[in-house]
Amino acid sequence: MLYLASALVEAARRFNAKNSWVLSSHIAMSMMLALFPFVLFTVALASAFTDLFSQTMNKDEVLELIFGAWPQTVADPIVREVKAVLQGSSLSLATFGGVFAVYFASNGVDAIRLAIVSAYHETEARPFWLSRMICVLLVIAGGITLLSAVVFEVVLPFYAQTLSGYLQDLAPIVNWQLGAGWENGLNGILVMTLPLIAVAVCHLVLPVQRPKWIWILPGVVLTYLLCWLASAAFSVYVSRFAEYSTTYAGLAGAMAALVFLYLNAAILIFGAEFNGALMDQNRGERRE
Numbered sequence: 413m414l415y416l417a418s419a420l421v422e423a424a425r426r427f428n429a430k431n432s433w434v435l436s437s438h439i440a441m442s443m444m445l446a447l448f449p450f451v452l453f454t455v456a457l458a459s460a461f462t463d464l465f466s467q468t469m470n471k472d473e474v475l476e477l478i479f480g481a482w483p484q485t486v487a488d489p490i491v492r493e494v495k496a497v498l499q500g501s502s503l504s505l506a507t508f509g510g511v512f513a514v515y516f517a518s519n520g521v522d523a524i525r526l527a528i529v530s531a532y533h534e535t536e537a538r539p540f541w542l543s544r545m546i547c548v549l550l551v552i553a554g555g556i557t558l559l560s561a562v563v564f565e566v567v568l569p570f571y572a573q574t575l576s577g578y579l580q581d582l583a584p585i586v587n588w589q590l591g592a593g594w595e596n597g598l599n600g601i602l603v604m605t606l607p608l609i610a611v612a613v614c615h616l617v618l619p620v621q622r623p624k625w626i627w628i629l630p631g632v633v634l635t636y637l638l639c640w641l642a643s644a645a646f647s648v649y650v651s652r653f654a655e656y657s658t659t660y661a662g663l664a665g666a667m668a669a670l671v672f673l674y675l676n677a678a679i680l681i682f683g684a685e686f687n688g689a690l691m692d693q694n695r696g697e698r699r700e
Contacts, residue, residue, distance in 0.1 A: 453510030483647030489665025
């Protein structure tokens with residue numbers, strides 16, 4: 413425990429020494445700029461895919477999957493605006509916005525890359541175009557993963573119910589009917605696991621040299637747990653203490669979302685610094 417506590421203190425020292433709060437604001441702003449076009453693009457594309465399976469997509473379920481890890485008081489204003497835009501948007505418009513979403517989101521991922529490379533004490537030797545391409549591909553892969561999860565969540569219940577009905581007719585002595593509400597459990601599993609996978613992928617792909625799983629696991633777990641704790645704490649803060657509507661008027665929802673992204677970006681960088689501190693302890697070093 414003393415070993416981990418020492419690493420936490422060292423990570424906090426490095427976080428402050430490197431002005432990581434400034435980098436966190438850059439990540440948050442880039443993600444905020446990409447948020448709306450990314451959500452519109454994902455929902456529009458998911459709707460097109462589910463139409464291929466002759467299924468009707470529930471936009472609320474898709475938005476729940478995207479914003480499920482957000483505090484409800486922060487997500488609700490954003491979701492309302494997204495629904496309003498979706499009513500009058502087309503697939504072509506959403507696709508055009510998706511291009512901007514990839515660009516802005518890749519800026520945020522590039523800032524995460526800089527933070528992780530610095531935390532792991534690496535020297536960036538990759539050319540600009542390669543590091544930028546990695547960031548863009550990560551954004552695209554994240555979009556495809558989220559889109560696949562949306563389609564999976566919409567299509568799986570239909571085929572599962574069809575299969576259970578077929579098995580019930582085939583062997584009526586056995587109750588093959590699925591329990592009520594199991595789809596909500598599937599949504600919860602996706603909401604819980606997708607952020608964990610995203611953090612792990614950042615730590616695996618963005619460094620110059622790919623680290624071993626055992627090296628990045630402590631920082632990934634710490635980031636994941638702190639993000640959920642921050643989400644719960646920020647939800648209480650916004651609902652009981654903060655008065656964003658008084659300060660920012662109509663921008664209250666956007667500002668609350670921006671602060672939430674800012675906190676999560678800072679936690680992500682802190683998790684990388686925690687890994688770097690543990691690596692240095694294993695090597696018997698102490699660095700800035």
